[in-house]
Amino acid sequence: MTEEAGGSTTTSIQAKVIAEMRARIISGEVDPGAPLSELVLADEFGVSRTPVREAFKQLQTEGLVEIRPRVGTFVTTPSRREITELFEMKELLEGAAARLLAQRGRVPEIDRLRHNLAEADAAVARDDREHYAELVGEFHDLLITGADNSKLEAHYTTLMNQLAYPRLVKTSLDQPGRPLQSDREHHLVLELIIQKDGDSAEQVMREHVRASRRALLAGLPAPGPGPSTDPART
Amino acid sequence: MTEEAGGSTTTSIQAKVIAEMRARIISGEVDPGAPLSELVLADEFGVSRTPVREAFKQLQTEGLVEIRPRVGTFVTTPSRREITELFEMKELLEGAAARLLAQRGRVPEIDRLRHNLAEADAAVARDDREHYAELVGEFHDLLITGADNSKLEAHYTTLMNQLAYPRLVKTSLDQPGRPLQSDREHHLVLELIIQKDGDSAEQVMREHVRASRRALLAGLPAPGPGPSTDPART
DNA sequence: CACCAATCTCTTGCATGCAAGGAACGTTAG
DNA sequence: CTAACGTTCCTTGCATGCAAGAGATTGGTG
Numbered sequence: 001m002t003e004e005a006g007g008s009t010t011t012s013i014q015a016k017v018i019a020e021m022r023a024r025i026i027s028g029e030v031d032p033g034a035p036l037s038e039l040v041l042a043d044e045f046g047v048s049r050t051p052v053r054e055a056f057k058q059l060q061t062e063g064l065v066e067i068r069p070r071v072g073t074f075v076t077t078p079s080r081r082e083i084t085e086l087f088e089m090k091e092l093l094e095g096a097a098a099r100l101l102a103q104r105g106r107v108p109e110i111d112r113l114r115h116n117l118a119e120a121d122a123a124v125a126r127d128d129r130e131h132y133a134e135l136v137g138e139f140h141d142l143l144i145t146g147a148d149n150s151k152l153e154a155h156y157t158t159l160m161n162q163l164a165y166p167r168l169v170k171t172s173l174d175q176p177g178r179p180l181q182s183d184r185e186h187h188l189v190l191e192l193i194i195q196k197d198g199d200s201a202e203q204v205m206r207e208h209v210r211a212s213r214r215a216l217l218a219g220l221p222a223p224g225p226g227p228s229t230d231p232a233r234t
Numbered sequence: 235m236t237e238e239a240g241g242s243t244t245t246s247i248q249a250k251v252i253a254e255m256r257a258r259i260i261s262g263e264v265d266p267g268a269p270l271s272e273l274v275l276a277d278e279f280g281v282s283r284t285p286v287r288e289a290f291k292q293l294q295t296e297g298l299v300e301i302r303p304r305v306g307t308f309v310t311t312p313s314r315r316e317i318t319e320l321f322e323m324k325e326l327l328e329g330a331a332a333r334l335l336a337q338r339g340r341v342p343e344i345d346r347l348r349h350n351l352a353e354a355d356a357a358v359a360r361d362d363r364e365h366y367a368e369l370v371g372e373f374h375d376l377l378i379t380g381a382d383n384s385k386l387e388a389h390y391t392t393l394m395n396q397l398a399y400p401r402l403v404k405t406s407l408d409q410p411g412r413p414l415q416s417d418r419e420h421h422l423v424l425e426l427i428i429q430k431d432g433d434s435a436e437q438v439m440r441e442h443v444r445a446s447r448r449a450l451l452a453g454l455p456a457p458g459p460g461p462s463t464d465p466a467r468t
Numbered sequence: 469c470a471c472c473a474a475t476c477t478c479t480t481g482c483a484t485g486c487a488a489g490g491a492a493c494g495t496t497a498g
Numbered sequence: 499c500t501a502a503c504g505t506t507c508c509t510t511g512c513a514t515g516c517a518a519g520a521g522a523t524t525g526g527t528g
Contacts, residue, residue: 012511013511013512014511014512035479037478037479038479038480039478039479039480047512047513048512048513048514049480049512049513049514050511050512050513050514051511051512051513053288053480053481054287054288054291054511057288057291057292058291058292058294058295060292061292061295061296062295063388067480068480068520069480069481069519069520070479070480070481070518070519070520070521071479071480071519071520071521072478072479072480072520073479073480082384082385085383085384085385085386086385088334088383088385088386089383089385089386089389092326092327092330092386093326096326100322149319149322149323150316150319151316151319151320151322151323151393151396152319152322152323152326154297155323155389155392158389159385162385246481247481247482248481248482269509271508271509272509272510273508273509273510281482281483282482282483282484283482283483283484283510284481284482284483284484285481285482285483287510287511288481301510302490302509302510303489303510303511304488304489304490304509304510304511305489305490305491305509305510306490306508306509306510307509307510
């Protein structure tokens, strides 16, 4: 769930390039808007331009980079508007996942969610935001997986990649009181799922996503939508 | 909306190949499971293997073809299960679009939807299924566009491409009484949207999608999920 | 001093060559 | 006749070469 969005069936070198580049982008190792040179990366990976080029092509389809013909390839910089849209989609998909999971009844994912929340409670109790952030990611992933719809899962992964979510979670959890609130909301959602109340589960889950989005935006100072000409990391 | 799913910013030849191949696949001009040779297509388009290859890469990410390394590229054959999943997503996205559109209030798309339904009524009245099928597609597209969320639109387009929807619509409309029923449901949805009743609009829209899916599956004889080794069109 | 223009370099787009890996076929042994 | 094996052909994966376009830099001019 964490990596591999599309369907990279390729066995070798190209897959590595794609995975590595994707990781760098969503982790924020390369800055949004930064140019990505085929040649430089090819040298770095010790391969020719071709696989790098094909990797770019795929990452473009995934929405992680933008290829401007004859100009260069750049890490995409989601505009404020796009971030809103992405969260709208996140809300939609996660809400649906909660409902679908509730409909499925007793499946292994339920237990794993329970276990996840137990750990999360402990992490919140000792104010371990680092670990809690991981657990939050796992919770949402489990929810999606539990919906048992591969298409939903694929679209969701693409979405999260575009949001570079791992970076964002921490920001939102730095809001005072947010971890505790978040943890409570997770509990409520799981409870409703176990009760097979799909409608409520979806509703609460959507509200949860909105709350997390608010917490996130409150923690973001400058949007920085401008396509920075910053030549960092060339 | 009909073509261009990902973000093919490329200016020239490669974009043509992608568009053409996509059109052929969703129109059913090439059979599902059929092999696609880089060399053959390169010859046909009068270009080298490279752009064809890159086009394949993108189409793979879109879920239209499957590249088996060192073996070949094949038109994807959605399994019965995948079709179910795709419809689940369709229901989800179109339902959400209806709700979002209702929330937006009076926008140009509303009028275009009205006009579309007027034409649709006429088409149904004279039993012009061909034209009605087109109008149905337009109705759904307008709905999505009206939601004013580019991410939703992008995901929706990908979805429809994977379903090769244009082919399917006609099948479902061949069910007796389905066009009339479909038209009525469209009217109801639009009515609810105009009344700004987002919740109901979403609910009815989702029911409509389910109904259309039922009509479709009733008209499909054999699933044929097997990855046919049929070497047609080599 | 400001502005315009020509050039010059760096970028990607495409063509092509070579090699590695499968799959299918024909062959041969049991 | 069947089954296992070896070979051949066909497929894509990757490397590289060349050309065209865009952008930045620099020189010239008003």
